[in-house]
Amino acid sequence: MNILDKIAQHKRKEVAERKSLYPIQLLEKSIYFDSPTVKMTDYLTRKNASGIIAEFKRQSPSKGAINPYANPEEVPLQYMQAGASALSVLTDNHFFGAKNHDLETARKFNYCPILRKDFMLDEYQIVEAKAMGADCILLIAKMISPAEVKHLADFAKSLDLQVLLEIHNENEIKANEDASVDLIGINNRNLDTFEVSIEHSIRLAELLPKELIKIAESGINDPNTVNLLKKEGFDGFLIGEYFMKNSNPGEKCQQFIKALNHVN
Numbered sequence: 001m002n003i004l005d006k007i008a009q010h011k012r013k014e015v016a017e018r019k020s021l022y023p024i025q026l027l028e029k030s031i032y033f034d035s036p037t038v039k040m041t042d043y044l045t046r047k048n049a050s051g052i053i054a055e056f057k058r059q060s061p062s063k064g065a066i067n068p069y070a071n072p073e074e075v076p077l078q079y080m081q082a083g084a085s086a087l088s089v090l091t092d093n094h095f096f097g098a099k100n101h102d103l104e105t106a107r108k109f110n111y112c113p114i115l116r117k118d119f120m121l122d123e124y125q126i127v128e129a130k131a132m133g134a135d136c137i138l139l140i141a142k143m144i145s146p147a148e149v150k151h152l153a154d155f156a157k158s159l160d161l162q163v164l165l166e167i168h169n170e171n172e173i174k175a176n177e178d179a180s181v182d183l184i185g186i187n188n189r190n191l192d193t194f195e196v197s198i199e200h201s202i203r204l205a206e207l208l209p210k211e212l213i214k215i216a217e218s219g220i221n222d223p224n225t226v227n228l229l230k231k232e233g234f235d236g237f238l239i240g241e242y243f244m245k246n247s248n249p250g251e252k253c254q255q256f257i258k259a260l261n262h263v264n
């Protein structure tokens with residue numbers, strides 16, 4: 001069984017438990033539920049945007065512990081002060097070590113767009129995302145059928161959330177042409193082997209419609225890579241481990257963004 005199948009299996013059980021503990025009517029009472037969201041697409045495309053989507057990530061299946069005791073009050077705020085365009089916060093506990101309120105905590109201290117980084121299989125998780133204060137959700141084409149992508153994307157839109165669709169290959173691009181999503185992410189990391197290939201993403205990006213907002217995800221650790229990807233038409237760059245493995249992720253992010261501006 002590959003890692004996404006393992007995650008999906010676990011996630012279905014988890015979601016069923018949470019549905020019985022926290023019914024949707026309870027989530028709808030959150031102060032964020034009826035609040036307007038901020039648009040990830042606007043923040044990534046505005047003038048002089050760094051395009052960096054800085055991720056709060058405590059551990060991962062590919063790397064194990066990265067920064068398990070990181071402070072969600074401090075790190076996301078430091079990322080934004082460093083010049084990141086948006087935040088991504090992992091909310092999966094079992095595989096990624098997220099604590100219960102990491103995203104809500106990040107929300108309290110930041111007005112920027114926040115991506116709920118999780119493995120979405122069910123409408124319930126999208127309601128949760130809205131109740132936590134997220135602005136954008138991730139759908140992974142490898143995990144769900146094109147019909148489910150379409151359905152969950154439409155449902156997210158009905159809650160004023162933007163949708164980032166992650167794809168890994170050409171077939172997934174073609175199969176999901178009809179889905180109404182806001183951003184397309186190409187994952188540089190092959191989730192079967194955990195190998196990272198920037199070239200693979202560049203090749204796939206050529207197959208995407210020009211007008212779509214394109215995000216390069218995973219394994220980015222060099223400002224020159226971001227500059228190259230910008231030239232290839234990417235607008236956003238999702239970076240987690242490279243920042244988080246440092247004792248001061250905000251400072252690492254600041255150095256990265258400064259170097260980015262210099263190289264430009």
Ligand SMILES: O=C(O)c1ccccc1NCC(=O)[C@H](O)[C@H](O)COP(=O)(O)O
Nearest residue numbers: 060061062217218219220238239240241
């Ligand atoms: O990071 C993993 O090991 C991983 C394994 C299985 C599914 C997803 C995984 N990562 C989620 C992500 O997409 C990354 O957290 C994100 O793109 C940032 O990547 P990185 O900069 O390499 O931390």
